[in-house]
Amino acid sequence: MTLSYINQNESVKQLRTWAKQKGYVMRKCNVLLAGSKAYKLYDKVSDKAVSNYFTLHDITKINNDYPVGFEYLIV
DSSP: OOOOOOOHHHHHHHHHHHHHHHHHHEEEEEEEEEEEEEEEEEEETTOOOOOOOHHHHHHHHHHHOOGGGGGBBBB
16 A cells, blocks of 8 residues: 655645644744744644744655654644
8 A cells, every 4th residue: 555645735734624623723933944934833722832833844744754643743
């Protein structure tokens, strides 16, 4: 059985869906990581960051390579 690669657009869409279910929101930060715009996940209610900075490339890598999925982002 071959696993199919999930592209960046689909990965970001899946992250946003997952975050919404968990009560988080993804926000763009005024930070660059390796030359790319950085993002963080925030709790919708308390408005506190629940993740470290990540890029859209990181989301694609996590979605394709980590069995724990997006939980990997939460600190």
